[in-house]
Amino acid sequence: MSDERILIKGNEAVAYAAVSAGCKCFFGYPITPQNEIPEVLSKILPESGGEFVQAESEVGSANMLLGAGACGVRAMTSTSGPGIDLMQEGISYMIGSQIPAVIVNMSRGGPGLGSIDASQADYFQATRGGSHGAGRTFVFAPSTCQECYDMVQDAFDIAFKYRTPVLVLGDAIIGQLKEPVLRHAPRNKQDDKAEGWRVEGMGDRAPRLLKSVYLEDGALAARNEMLEAKYKAMRADIRVETIDTEDADLVVVAFGSMGRIARSAVQLAREAGHKVGLFRPQTLFPFPSEQLEELAKQGKRFLVIEQNAGQMLDDVRLAIRHYADADFFGVMPGIFVDAEELLTPILERMGGAK
Amino acid sequence: MSIQPGEKLVFGAPSTLSDRLTHYCPGCHHGIGTRLVAEVLEEFGCIKETIGVASVGCSVFTYNYIVADWVEAAHGRACATATGVKRARPDRMVFTYQGDGDLAAIGFNESVQAANRGEHITVIFVNNTIYGMTGGQMAPTSLIGQKTTTSPRGRNPKKEGAPLRMAELLAPLDGVAFSARCAMDSVAHVNAAKRAIRKAFDVQRQNLGFGFVELLSGCPTNLHMDPLSANRRVREEMIPYFPLGVFKDVTANEKAGA
Ligand SMILES: Cc1ncc(C[n+]2csc(CCOP(=O)(O)OP(=O)(O)O)c2C)c(N)n1
Ligand code: SF4
Numbered sequence: 001m002s003d004e005r006i007l008i009k010g011n012e013a014v015a016y017a018a019v020s021a022g023c024k025c026f027f028g029y030p031i032t033p034q035n036e037i038p039e040v041l042s043k044i045l046p047e048s049g050g051e052f053v054q055a056e057s058e059v060g061s062a063n064m065l066l067g068a069g070a071c072g073v074r075a076m077t078s079t080s081g082p083g084i085d086l087m088q089e090g091i092s093y094m095i096g097s098q099i100p101a102v103i104v105n106m107s108r109g110g111p112g113l114g115s116i117d118a119s120q121a122d123y124f125q126a127t128r129g130g131s132h133g134a135g136r137t138f139v140f141a142p143s144t145c146q147e148c149y150d151m152v153q154d155a156f157d158i159a160f161k162y163r164t165p166v167l168v169l170g171d172a173i174i175g176q177l178k179e180p181v182l183r184h185a186p187r188n189k190q191d192d193k194a195e196g197w198r199v200e201g202m203g204d205r206a207p208r209l210l211k212s213v214y215l216e217d218g219a220l221a222a223r224n225e226m227l228e229a230k231y232k233a234m235r236a237d238i239r240v241e242t243i244d245t246e247d248a249d250l251v252v253v254a255f256g257s258m259g260r261i262a263r264s265a266v267q268l269a270r271e272a273g274h275k276v277g278l279f280r281p282q283t284l285f286p287f288p289s290e291q292l293e294e295l296a297k298q299g300k301r302f303l304v305i306e307q308n309a310g311q312m313l314d315d316v317r318l319a320i321r322h323y324a325d326a327d328f329f330g331v332m333p334g335i336f337v338d339a340e341e342l343l344t345p346i347l348e349r350m351g352g353a354k
Numbered sequence: 355m356s357i358q359p360g361e362k363l364v365f366g367a368p369s370t371l372s373d374r375l376t377h378y379c380p381g382c383h384h385g386i387g388t389r390l391v392a393e394v395l396e397e398f399g400c401i402k403e404t405i406g407v408a409s410v411g412c413s414v415f416t417y418n419y420i421v422a423d424w425v426e427a428a429h430g431r432a433c434a435t436a437t438g439v440k441r442a443r444p445d446r447m448v449f450t451y452q453g454d455g456d457l458a459a460i461g462f463n464e465s466v467q468a469a470n471r472g473e474h475i476t477v478i479f480v481n482n483t484i485y486g487m488t489g490g491q492m493a494p495t496s497l498i499g500q501k502t503t504t505s506p507r508g509r510n511p512k513k514e515g516a517p518l519r520m521a522e523l524l525a526p527l528d529g530v531a532f533s534a535r536c537a538m539d540s541v542a543h544v545n546a547a548k549r550a551i552r553k554a555f556d557v558q559r560q561n562l563g564f565g566f567v568e569l570l571s572g573c574p575t576n577l578h579m580d581p582l583s584a585n586r587r588v589r590e591e592m593i594p595y596f597p598l599g600v601f602k603d604v605t606a607n608e609k610a611g612a
Binding site for chain 2 (some may be wrong): 059
């Protein structure tokens, strides 16, 4: 595919990215605000030789995804928070059975039916494993349509690199926003190396089994130790964007859609002469703790901004706990804010307007 | 099992079955069902291209007995997982092997929807009217009046509904190519069950749709019966409510016309 710049929504970027990353199966159930993803894929995936299935529910989607992933095929589902609730069992089995897959959550407000507006209140659900039994998923947090496009492609690589489900956590703003996106073939598409473990019919080799049940004495402990080691190894793929943090007195920490609004607010603060920087985690699990700790060692102060009542705040505090504490400014899910509104809490921490 | 000098093999195991003791209780029909599936896969010569989807129940370790590639599904989700497998590998033979709690209670939706989509998979459904693995609780197929650990006064249809007849329920769906109910309590019934299982795989081989076989089974352990009484119960109590027969066979009309 030659590089081409097009104006599309974040949701559409996810769909196009999946196809160019070589996704062969998509399973999904309709839910706002991510409907463009299955709608676009129902058209373009079959055209590129893939399978599109509208599942009976997100329970169905997740377990279909498990089946396709078990075959070593690049497969994806997309949904919003309530759908992730229903997928937790399947995600847990995929983690336990080491089955790669990509799961996109264009999150919305909750609890319950909540609203279809933007929300970052699924941070805990995404980063704490969500399901029973202590499993963790790798989590990307895009803040632009281009990042939706790039991170979904990278999510497939990471899923196969670690043989694990990977979450891409966006929200209603990222999904619905239209921006120019540079479409390109996967930049660093890796060899999936699935021949060594996928189920495919045993042929002339020994039979294979992908499972999560370990009943023999000590077997589950060994399994979990292996998985814990894998979560640690994932730290090699931590990503973070930092802007003007070197000389900053105050570092604003924000991710996803709040990260992009905070970026503008930090810029406004700089223009007003304040030494403010931005720290935007692009992976939420694993979390860029060492990078944050490094900044804390330098004596910087921190302000966490999220569209929830304080969730990533916990991870920031854990990261900097030996050197500093973090302040928090929360925007409730469903409330839209612009950079000016985020500038106020920043300036307050800088001792008012200069 | 090796044959010693002077011995003659009169009844062997199919090559598709591993040579190991099963964890099934004495007199449990799961062993027969597992063997029948293994025999059919051997006769079709397709075991090397087969992917099994294991369910959660007493059948979970079937992957230790049928020598093939397997993936474990969550409780009730085998038909969804098999859908994913088959869509990813349409060139492979894909089957599930599920109990009644698994297929007809927690996995009812996944099962019915996969059947309705006409997924090209084969589903073997072991109906023993009880939750075996968890210790004998009421199943969606428990008979009226049947006492279980969670229906101590007997299943009351006014409160718990009547037992689900899955083979009849699935048969009218357009996506279903074959649906039958068989039993494993007698040689004649076992032979009929094998014919049905063969058919249920054959419709998949021909890409005709969803193949389904319900196998009426005994669970001596949780029915607190000796194996022979559990066998008799299949005949005397289960078959009158769950009639044996083929409820759908899309290949039957072809033959009649030919
Ligand atoms: C989500 C979930 N709920 C409950 C269970 C517990 N569980 C395991 S097997 C089973 C029922 C097994 O009965 P059945 O499907 O009839 O198979 P059988 O053991 O009789 O062969 C249950 C309820 C589980 N594993 N997962
Ligand atoms: S508990 Fe019942 S179904 Fe399970 S193995 Fe024993 S006899 Fe068979």
